[in-house]
Each structure stands twice: as C-alpha cells, then as structure tokens.
Amino acid sequence: MSTSTLDLISKIEVQIRFAPEKLENLEKIYSSVFPEFVKWPKGNTTVRLHKEKQFVCAYIQAKSLSEIRAALNTIHSWLYIAARILGENV
Known part of the structure; x- marks a missing residue:
C-alpha cells in the first residue's frame, strides 16, 4: 500500500500580501x-486579514490544497474588486 506525500499533509499555511499603487x-x-x-x-x-506597512495581508491556514486554492481565489477576487473600484491598476 502506497501513501502519497499529499496524504501526509496535516496543515498548510499561506500568506499573501497586496500593495496598492496609492x-x-x-x-x-x-x-x-x-x-x-x-x-x-x-x-x-481559517483566514486572518491585517495591515502591514504598505500591504493588506491575508494569512490562510487549511488542511488541503483545494481549501487553500478556494480561499486564495476568494481573497484575490475581493482585493481585486476593491482595488479596481478605487481606480487601482491591478
């Protein structure tokens, strides 16, 4: 019986940082x-949002790659839409 490396993952953590032009x-x-x-x-x-100097940061913690992907897509969409409404070139 073979175990995939992905099966051994118990927690994935990702942090994204978004820097507006203005x-x-x-x-x-x-x-x-x-x-x-x-x-x-x-x-x-779990997702936490905070400001760090000139960045809006999102810290994501999940148990699978698909959960991370879903959270990243959602967060990216929210940040993108907010920035575009404010006239940012993203």
Missing part, C-alpha cells in the same frame, strides 16, 4: 474587504 487606498481596501473575513472560518480553513 498608499491612501490601503485603508479603504482593507476596510471594504474586512467585513467578508468575519464569515471565516469555513470548514477547515
């Missing part, structure tokens, strides 16, 4: 996306 948009992007994070955790996925 620093004054940082707080607006953070504030517009933050309410969506109140709905987490979803299943085995």
